[in-house]
Amino acid sequence: xxxxxxxxxxxxxxxxxxxxxxxxxxxxxxxxxxxxxxxxxxxxxxxxxxxxxxxxxxxxxxxxxx
Amino acid sequence: xxxxxxxxxxxxxxxxxxxxxxxxxxxxxxxxxxxxxxxxxxxxxxxxxxxxxxxxxxxxxxxxxxxxxxxxxxxxxxxxxxxxxxxxxxxxxxxxxxxxxxxxxxxxxxxxxxxxxxxxxxxxxxxxxxxxxxxxxxxxxxxxxxxxxxxxxxxxxxxxxxxxxxxxxxxxxxxxxxxxxxxxxxxxxxxxxxxxxxxxxxxxxxxxxxxxxxxxxxxxxxxxxxxxxxxxxxxxxxxxxxxxxxxxxxxxxxxxxxxxxxxxxxxxxxxxxxxxxxxxxxxxxxxxxxxxxxxxxxxxxxxxxxxxxxxxxxxxxxxxxxxxxxxxxxxxxxxxxxxxxxxxxxxxxxxxxxxxxxxxxxxxxxxxxxxxxxxxxxxxxxxxxxxxxxxxxxxxxxxxxxxxxxxxxxxxxxxxxxxxxxxxxxxxxxxxxxxxxxxxxxxxxxxxxxxxxxxxxxxxxx
Numbered sequence: 001x002x003x004x005x006x007x008x009x010x011x012x013x014x015x016x017x018x019x020x021x022x023x024x025x026x027x028x029x030x031x032x033x034x035x036x037x038x039x040x041x042x043x044x045x046x047x048x049x050x051x052x053x054x055x056x057x058x059x060x061x062x063x064x065x066x
Numbered sequence: 067x068x069x070x071x072x073x074x075x076x077x078x079x080x081x082x083x084x085x086x087x088x089x090x091x092x093x094x095x096x097x098x099x100x101x102x103x104x105x106x107x108x109x110x111x112x113x114x115x116x117x118x119x120x121x122x123x124x125x126x127x128x129x130x131x132x133x134x135x136x137x138x139x140x141x142x143x144x145x146x147x148x149x150x151x152x153x154x155x156x157x158x159x160x161x162x163x164x165x166x167x168x169x170x171x172x173x174x175x176x177x178x179x180x181x182x183x184x185x186x187x188x189x190x191x192x193x194x195x196x197x198x199x200x201x202x203x204x205x206x207x208x209x210x211x212x213x214x215x216x217x218x219x220x221x222x223x224x225x226x227x228x229x230x231x232x233x234x235x236x237x238x239x240x241x242x243x244x245x246x247x248x249x250x251x252x253x254x255x256x257x258x259x260x261x262x263x264x265x266x267x268x269x270x271x272x273x274x275x276x277x278x279x280x281x282x283x284x285x286x287x288x289x290x291x292x293x294x295x296x297x298x299x300x301x302x303x304x305x306x307x308x309x310x311x312x313x314x315x316x317x318x319x320x321x322x323x324x325x326x327x328x329x330x331x332x333x334x335x336x337x338x339x340x341x342x343x344x345x346x347x348x349x350x351x352x353x354x355x356x357x358x359x360x361x362x363x364x365x366x367x368x369x370x371x372x373x374x375x376x377x378x379x380x381x382x383x384x385x386x387x388x389x390x391x392x393x394x395x396x397x398x399x400x401x402x403x404x405x406x407x408x409x410x411x412x413x414x415x416x417x418x419x420x421x422x423x424x425x426x427x428x429x430x431x432x433x434x435x436x437x438x439x440x441x442x443x444x445x446x447x448x449x450x451x452x453x454x455x456x457x458x459x460x461x462x463x464x465x466x467x468x469x470x471x472x473x474x475x476x477x478x479x480x481x482x483x484x485x486x487x488x489x490x491x492x493x494x495x496x497x498x499x500x501x502x503x504x505x506x507x508x509x510x511x512x513x514x515x516x517x518x519x520x521x522x523x524x525x526x527x528x
Contacts (some may be wrong), residue, residue, distance in 0.1 A: 034175040035182050035191050055173075055191045057180060 005061050008033045016056075017063040020045060024056055034058050084506040086499050089464035093451040095505070096273040102399035109379055109508045110135025112228040112517070114237045116381035116393055117141050117151055119407060120221045121260035127170040127185055133395040133405070134225065139213070140164050140174065141223060144185040149218060151225040152187045152210035163210070167265070174210070183210050220249035221259055222391075230514045238377070239520065240482025241327040244320065247372045248385035251411045253359035254368070258412040263423055266406040266431035270441050272448035274380055274394040274402035275505070280440060281374045281382035281392070282328040283319050283497025285488070286465075290439045299428050299435055300387075301421070302344035306429060306436055307387040311340035311371055318474065320483040321497045324520045326378025326504025328497030329483075332371040333476065342387075348417045356411075366479055378504050388426040400448065406431050463502070466494030 005016065007029065014026050016038070022045070024038035039053045083092040083101075095101055115134045118141045122130045129142040131154060138154035140163075156163050161178040164171075173190065175182040182191030187210040192203060213225040217234035219242070224234050231237065238245070251257040270277070280287070288295075295305045302308050315334035322328065340357065343349040361368040376382045380394040391407040408426045410419060430437050450456060471487040471494070488494045511517045 028172055030172045030175065032171070032173070032175040032177075032182075034177065034180050035173060037172070055182065057191065057193045059180075059193065 005058070005064055006033070007031070007036055007058050007061065010036065010064065015041065015065040016061045017065055018056065019060050019062055022049075023065065024061075027053060036061070084502050085460075086463075086503055086506075089462065089467040089495070089499065090460040091463055091502055092460050093457050095502075096275060096448060097399055097452045097457065099399045101509075102273075102396065104509060105396065106135050108511075109505070110137075110396065112226065112231060112508065112514070113379050114215075114217070114224045114226045114231065114234055115379075116377065116391065117216075117223045117225050119259075119261045119391075119409070120149070120218055120223060121258070121412075122168065123149065125170065127172055128168075129164065129166075129171060129174075129185070130168045131164055131166065133393070133403070134213075134227070135396055138162060139225075140210070142185050142187075145172075146186070148186065149216060149223060150185070150187055151213040151216050151223070152183075153212075155211075156181050156183075157189065157208045157210065181208075187212050220246065222249055228514065232514065232518055236518075237325065238327070239322055239325050241322050241325065241329075241377065243482055244329045244331065244370075244372050244375060244385075245377065245383075247370065248375075248383050248389065248391070248409070251413075252353065252356035253411075254363035255359060256363075259409050260412045261407050262410045262419060263408050263426075266427075267403060268432040269397065269401060269403050270444060271401050272441075272444040273399060274396045276444040276448060277392070277394045277402075277404065277440065278376050278380050278382060279498045279501055280444070281384075282376035282501050283321070283330055283374075283495070284493075285317070285319075285330060286493035287440075287443065290443055291436055294435045294439060297435065299425075301346075301349070301425050302342060308340070308342035308344075311342065315371065316474065316487060317489045317492070318481075319486045319488050319494050319497050320481070321486070321500035322483050323500030323503045326501050326508075327376065328500055329375035330373035330497075332373065333474070333479070334369050334371055336366075336369060336477075343421070346417065346421050348415070349421045352415065352418050366477070369479070370481075376501065378501065379508075384430075388422070388429045390426060390430055392430075400452070404431075463495045463499055466491060466496055467499070 008031050010026055010029055012026050016024050022040055023042035025041050026036050026038050028037035035055050038056050040049045043049045083095050117132045118130045123141060123143040126143055126145045126147055129140055132139050132141050140152045140154045142150050154162050154164055156176040158181045159178055161176050163174040163176045173182045173184055180193040184190045189205040189208045213227055214229035216225045251259055298304050300306045312332045315332035318331045318333055320329050320331055343353050372385045374384055382392045384390050389409045393405045395403040397403050427433050474485050474487045486494055486496050
């Protein structure tokens with residue numbers, strides 16, 4: 001089982017990897033451990049979303065990249 | 067004389083419980099769980115209620131978790147600087163979306179399943195929205211329930227769940243004349259007032275109406291505070307307040323029976339000079355300056371020295387010493403949660419803040435000696451009113467009933483409300499009768515068309 005990512009500790013600017021294979025850069029963290037606000041930097045499934053902002057659910061985040 | 071009877075059903079005749087012609091009120095309205103449950107629907111879901119102060123949510127994203135009746139609510143300033151009041155309960159499974167007392171956040175996220183709401187109440191985050199809901203969930207219909215009306219009156223935030231309720235201004239009527247003395251700065255110059263210190267919260271095992279009626283006009287329980295007066299906790303070391311400013315003043319009970327509000331107020335002579343806060347030279351000079359400016363800014367209205375007051379149903383305040391707001395949040399027929407805010411002028415110097423902080427918590431709240439006296443009375447009165455024998459005996463509210471007070475010489479001050487001069491009598495129960503008249507109307511009226519008695523001149527008084 002992959003290590004569970006603790007969203008509360010992640011700062012703005014940190015990049016994370018999602019279950020959908022996308023890379024996200026955190027732009028705001030409410031630090032509730034449930035959601036982060038981020039923007040796509042890589043999205044192999046839909047490149048048109050790169051640069052767009054969205055809320056990301058904790059269970060969709062699998063890895064911290066930096 | 068009317069006798070107290072156990073209510074038969076939801077449609078029980080309230081007049082058998084609140085008989086203001088005779089001046090008796092059944093203990094049932096304080097201890098009966100069925101009546102308490104009806105209060106939540108009839109009263110707290112329809113009246114304007116105090117929520118908090120704008121200084122508690124000065125920045126976008128600031129929030130303060132408050133209470134409306136039994137319901138937890140979030141007072142919040144959104145990113146567009148708009149003030150909102152939401153039900154603090156997730157629209158998915160009801161979990162509280164905010165379990166902090168106050169703070170700043172971009173979203174309120176439910177810890178149960180993860181639904182997330184923006185500071186304007188909109189549902190913005192739904193886990194598995196694409197995979198499980200196939201993006202068909204209409205998020206716009208599942209935001210946090212918001213109050214029907216909200217009002218920022220001189221920094222105090224009020225709200226009602228009832229879209230048919232009158233505006234806050236109409237709900238208050240002329241009572242804002244007296245509320246202003248709490249919310250304005252000491253000098254009356256129009257500056258900013260703010261909450262300082264934390265909000266004190268504590269549970270008192272008695273019905274919420276005990277303190278509400280106490281603050282609306284109970285002048286004659288001074289005997290309860292005799293030990294505090296002897297200890298001299300007041301800011302000049304004598305008594306519990308600086309009362310020299312009231313010497314020579316006309317004592318007035320002012321009631322708004324058609325609205326339920328009431329206040330104890332003193333009308334002092336024009337040329338009255340006072341001294342206060344003698345325990346500290348800096349504080350004394352500060353208030354002397356404020357008082358001088360107050361007389362210039364208020365003019366003849368500076369003669370009014372407002373005292374304990376209640377805005378119907380459950381917000382009470384002390385506009386001068388100690389300057390504070392209390393809300394009596396119902397928590398069952400036999401319990402309520404008292405919350406107390408302390409106010410101060412934003413530009414008050416540090417020495418004044420520290421002095422007042424110490425005085426305020428010595429006087430009010432769970433650590434306050436005066437409030438401890440009151441709690442003893444309310445606790446034991448409530449407890450001793452619950453038994454089947456006790457319930458057969460109504461409380462007495464006959465003080466001053468059927469008697470007119472002496473004329474009030476206001477010298478041109480057009481003071482709103484039903485004013486009773488109690489200088490010679492020392493006390494009366496007009497204000498309490500007005501409070502329960504309004505309570506009775508709320509408990510029986512089907513809607514605001516019936517509740518707005520002042521629109522058709524049906525507001526009675528006792």
